[in-house]
Amino acid sequence: MSAYSARVELxxxxxxxDLNELEQAMQLSARRFAKKVMRPVGQQLDHLPAAxxxxxxxxxxxxxxxxxKLGINLTxxxxxxxxxxxxxxxxxxxxLGYGDGGLAVVLGAAMVPSIVLHLMGRTDLIERYADxxxxxxxxxxxxxxxxxxxxxxxxxHPAVGHGRLNCHARIQGDRIVVNGQKSAxxxxxxxxxxxxxxxxxxxxxxEDKRCVLLVPLDLPxxxxxxxxxxxGQRALPQSELFFDNVSLPLDHLVAAxxxxxxxxxxxxxxxxxxxxxxxxxxxRAAYEHAYEYAHERKQGGVPIIQxxxxxxxxxxxxxxxxxxxxxxxxxxxxxxxxxxxxxxxxIASKITVTQTAFDVASQAIQMFGGNGVTREYPVEKLLRDxxxxxxxxxxxEMLAIKGGTLISRI
Ligand SMILES: Cc1cc2nc3c(=O)[nH]c(=O)nc-3n(C[C@H](O)[C@H](O)[C@H](O)COP(=O)(O)OP(=O)(O)OC[C@H]3O[C@@H](n4cnc5c(N)ncnc54)[C@H](O)[C@@H]3O)c2cc1C
Numbered sequence: 001m002s003a004y005s006a007r008v009e010l011x012x013x014x015x016x017x018d019l020n021e022l023e024q025a026m027q028l029s030a031r032r033f034a035k036k037v038m039r040p041v042g043q044q045l046d047h048l049p050a051a052x053x054x055x056x057x058x059x060x061x062x063x064x065x066x067x068x069k070l071g072i073n074l075t076x077x078x079x080x081x082x083x084x085x086x087x088x089x090x091x092x093x094x095x096l097g098y099g100d101g102g103l104a105v106v107l108g109a110a111m112v113p114s115i116v117l118h119l120m121g122r123t124d125l126i127e128r129y130a131d132x133x134x135x136x137x138x139x140x141x142x143x144x145x146x147x148x149x150x151x152x153x154x155x156x157h158p159a160v161g162h163g164r165l166n167c168h169a170r171i172q173g174d175r176i177v178v179n180g181q182k183s184a185x186x187x188x189x190x191x192x193x194x195x196x197x198x199x200x201x202x203x204x205x206x207e208d209k210r211c212v213l214l215v216p217l218d219l220p221x222x223x224x225x226x227x228x229x230x231x232g233q234r235a236l237p238q239s240e241l242f243f244d245n246v247s248l249p250l251d252h253l254v255a256a257x258x259x260x261x262x263x264x265x266x267x268x269x270x271x272x273x274x275x276x277x278x279x280x281x282x283x284r285a286a287y288e289h290a291y292e293y294a295h296e297r298k299q300g301g302v303p304i305i306q307x308x309x310x311x312x313x314x315x316x317x318x319x320x321x322x323x324x325x326x327x328x329x330x331x332x333x334x335x336x337x338x339x340x341x342x343x344x345x346x347i348a349s350k351i352t353v354t355q356t357a358f359d360v361a362s363q364a365i366q367m368f369g370g371n372g373v374t375r376e377y378p379v380e381k382l383l384r385d386x387x388x389x390x391x392x393x394x395x396x397e398m399l400a401i402k403g404g405t406l407i408s409r410i
Contacts, residue, residue: 012288014322016400019087024262027091029070034099034281037066042100045235045358046381050227054190054237063103064110064134074114075126086336090329097281101357101385102233104278105392109236112137112267113214115197116301118252121265125214130192132216137267138182139198141166145183146398148198151210151264154405155398156270165200167243170212174250176213176241178221187392189239190227192217197241198264201257212255212263212301213248232384233392269341271393276328276349279357279389283324284383286360287317290367298367302365313367317360347403351396357369357386 012272019027041059053060072092077085096104113135117126139148143166147156156162158242167180178199186195194216201211217221220260225240255263275369291314294305304310331349372379390396 002107010100012284013091014284014318014325019224023091025089026072026088028093028402030072030095031098033066033070034084034095034142034177037063038096038099042103042235043378045102047375048234049236050229052358054227058105060103060191060235060237063106067107068133074111076116078118082336085334087329088334089274090332092280093274093277093309094284094325094328097400098285099281100281101263101278101389102234102236104281105187105233105236108271108274108278109136109399110134110192110404112271113194115270116196116212116263117214117269118253120263120271122214122254125252125254127193127271129194129214129216131231132191134191135187135344136188136192136195137198137271138167138186138215140185140197142181142182143165144277146395149264149268149394149398150402151261151307152225155401165208167197168200169197169213169253171201171250172247176248176250176253178213178215178246178248179244182241184225184228185237185238185241186241188239188279189280190237191223195241195280196254198260198267201259201260209257210255210260210264212260214252214254215248216221217241217250219246224394228319229353230388232381232386234384260370263400266321266341269335269343269346272329272343272346272350272399273335273341275389276324276331276346276353279350279386280321280324280328282382282386282389283321283353283357283360286357286364286379286386287314287321288312289377289379289382290317290364293371295367299369313363317363320356320360324353328353344403347394347399347406349398351395351403354386354389354392354396357381358390365393 037316041063044059045053052058077089110133114126117123143163147162167182169176169178192216197213197215199211201209203209221244223242228238245347254348260278294310294314328349331345334345361379364379365383368377369377371377
């Protein structure tokens, strides 16, 4: 008869019972990287002005170099059977988010061009630009934010038109010429080597048509804005991208107007699902800090964990992290294994988990008392980072409206 223990000790990722050897090893090496590299670098970059984050001597570059050594890349993941790939993806991105949410987005955004090229069957371009591993996703514009994630117009105000996009491509002979700009929100904008660009397609008809292009960012006519200064995810460099008669070969057209909706829904399904895993990790970090602090902080002669209400609050944080993890992993699994990803699932994961990360970070601050709001302790940064995630890759309320149209039968 096996011994019964009233108290089960859990690993940092809680109720993980069925990880195979490879998964355990990958989880562990991603966690080591998260704790040893991402967390200290993220905390250091958080204190720097935006321009210093991308300076030649910035420790941001150490994150890329050390991440490369882990050997985690999309091409290798794609060799695996779908279910195995899904499990590894969810485990790894959770660990990256556990290390630092902003830096996890840096690494995730770098992969977005490859993700879209794979989705659209353009592995030739992945191979051609294999020497340019830092990518970005350019879709948001100065005059078009939430609406850019819903070209089918479900969330558009019925009384008004959409307005002309700020960035357009035009076919000229055997070239594609790009003019215009993308907004200051382009993650990795100041440092990216390639951009997967979602823009207007100007065929002279005046109709609202769109396309997707791969744009190497060292081409003549490309320029970038100053790095954006913001409240959270300060390690994530962001800036505008400007295109002045940027000329590309025709084969850099990744999605023509008739394929645009597939490319839009595909990238959003992938990005929102990965956001679910990343911010599960950030929520877990906040819970863990609060848990440790509750054992260490002595007040009124006892560690605060001895108060029933403190245990009760920690328990609810634990429960929310587990729920976030269950949803985010389930969505990644569905999207990899099913014939087509379910965007409504990805949206559900993104909005649920980012709200969880924000709430758990806020509860962690409360657990730290006055120390929680000082920059001496790690939890106020987690709150600032999580706050941005509720807007990033789509404002949560706008995504919910889109999700509602996707689940509706009429
Ligand atoms: C940290 C971070 C990283 C990002 N990374 C990228 C990136 O890599 N690439 C990229 O292209 N973009 C990126 N973005 C941009 C992001 O996707 C947009 O900020 C987001 O889509 C919202 O657009 P907006 O900021 O223009 O807000 P707006 O669309 O102007 O929305 C402002 C407010 O109006 C509300 N609203 C708008 N339309 C409606 C409607 N129809 N009905 C009801 N309410 C409405 C919104 O809910 C919101 O509260 C990033 C943003 C952040 C914060």
